[in-house]
Amino acid sequence: MKKTINIYQKKDILDMEYKNNSENNVFFSKLPPLSLYIHIPWCMSKCPxxxxxxxxxxxxxxxxxxxxINALKIEIEQSLPLVWGRKIISVYIGGGTPSLLKASSIDKILELIRTFFNLNSQVEVTIEINPGTVDSSKIKDYVISGVNRISIGIQSFNNNKLEILGRIHNKSDAIKTIQTAQSLINNINIDIMFGLPGQNIKDCLIDMNEPILSEVNHISMYNLTIEKNTLFARNTPKNLPDEDDNATMQDIIEETLFDKNIIRYEVSAYSKHGFQSVHNKNYWTFGDYLGIGPGAHSKISFQDHIIRIKRIYNPNLWIKTTMQNERKSSNKKILQTNEIPFEFMLNALRLKNGVKRSLFQERTGLFINIINKQLKIAYEKKLLEKNYTDIKATDLGWRFLNNLQEIFL
Ligand code: SF4
Structure with a gap:
């Protein structure tokens, strides 16, 4: 017989939810969507x-x-209790250069995933590939193994810029890889960079006007930044475009892609209708993700807390530790209540259309009034739209996103 809850019991449950939240405790009545990330840490050479x-x-x-693959299997088995019974909405095999592995190895990894996890029937399965490491038969094998989205590291269509970026491919390899992938699968992303050494606005416009761009359904467009511990940090190119040029390039990119019906929906992501990335959108909407492999990160919600996990970074050490079946291959921590709102806002504000206000409670397990003070400051500075249904940056907030995000720190 179906068990019913009477109105008084319902009130008790609501009171309990309110008590939990009013004490600033995390409380989820429903867990966020879950994604899976698998890291493959090798490349032909290290880009500067x-x-x-x-x-x-x-x-x-x-x-x-x-x-x-044996180590991945052990780590997957060890991680299962964290996500037991939950459905996976997306799988992402990233790197590094996953396409350096044999197609049969990718097949084994996907077989492991299907064996151990409960995949949604519409699951998005992406693999990152680089020109110069794949041919048509390899891509065909990925599709047979269950891959339904391919992300290609192109970076530029200019041979000189590709050489400066230390890439192993040239323009014609890039075009050939895109065309080969398109002949086998329709959900394709390409990564492109701007703000490159010696790049001027005209160069950027030429890259953006590559006819092949209009055929692509999703583009991730990254502004080159100089990160610590890279070759460019030790030996920074002298001829980097300045901030104004970068901003102009960003505007040109947005306009040019808009004309091709490729619409910006996140700081770095542009897509045609129906092709937004399920996997990345789950990160930006503060969904959960389980990361497997060296250096992979996880964020997993439970009914009354959220944990973060970071795996051992060095691939050889990670393999050794995992193969010895030692659970030391990762470090776990519970997210403090005061860290959660910032983490949510950091991600959600990256989306051009923002998110529904109700998503804050859904994904953080906290009442939104916990950030009332910060919301007020953001409204007053005109960085956030004064809107009672959505959390959305204004045009000004979008341009000065760091300032807006910092308010919630
Ligand atoms: S940018 Fe991509 S291809 Fe280059 S080293 Fe990094 S992961 Fe490898």
Whole structure:
């Protein structure tokens, strides 16, 4: 017989929810959507601007693929109790350069994922590939294994800029890889960078007017930044565009892509209708994610708290520790209540259309009145739209996003 809850019991539950929240305790009546990230840490060579956990290899045969997959399996098994019974809405195999692995290895990884996790029937499965590391048969094999979205690291269509960026491909490799991928799958992202050494507004416009761009459904457009511990940080190119030029390039990019029906929906993301990235959107809307592999991060919500996990960074040490079945391969911490609102806002404000106000409580487990003071400051500074249904940056807030985000720190 179906168990019913009477009105008094309902009131008790609501009182309890209110008590939990009024004491600033996290309380979720429903857990956020869950994504899965798998990290592959090797590249042919290290690009001078890159601060990702990626390591150059001597030759493609030196990647310990079998050992790595065994370690991934152990870490997946160890992580299962954290997400038991929950549905995965997206899988992302990123790096590094995942396409350096054999297609059969990617197949084994996806088989592991299907064996251990409960995947949503519409699950988005993305793999990152780089020109120069794939051919048509490899991409075809990915699709047969269940990949339904491909992200290609293009960065520029200018051979001189590609050389400065230390990429192993040239313009014609880039175009060929995009066309090959498009002949096999329609959900494709390409990564492009701007603000490159020696790049002027005209160069940027030429890159943006590449006819191939109009055929792509999703573009991630990154402004080159000089990150610590990179070759560019030690030896910074002298001819980087200044802040004004970067801002002009950003405007040109947005306008040019708009004319091709590729609309900006996040700080760095542009897409045609129906092709926004499910995986990245889950990060920006403060969803949960389980990260597997060296250096991978996780954020997992439970009924009354949120945890963060960071895996051992060094790939060899990660393999060794995981293979010894030691749970020391990661470090876990509970997010403090006062850290959660900033983390939510940091992500949500990146979305051009913002988010519904109700999403704050849904994804943080806290009442929105916890940030009333900060919202008031943001309204007064005209950085946030005074809107009772959405949390959305104004045009000014969007341009000075760091200032807006800092209010919630
Ligand atoms: S290919 Fe990508 S991940 Fe690898 S070094 Fe270059 S930027 Fe980093």
């Amino acid at each position: 601007y890159c601060d990702f956990n990626s390591h150059s290899i001597k030759n493609i045969n030196s990647i310990p693929e079998e050992e790595y």
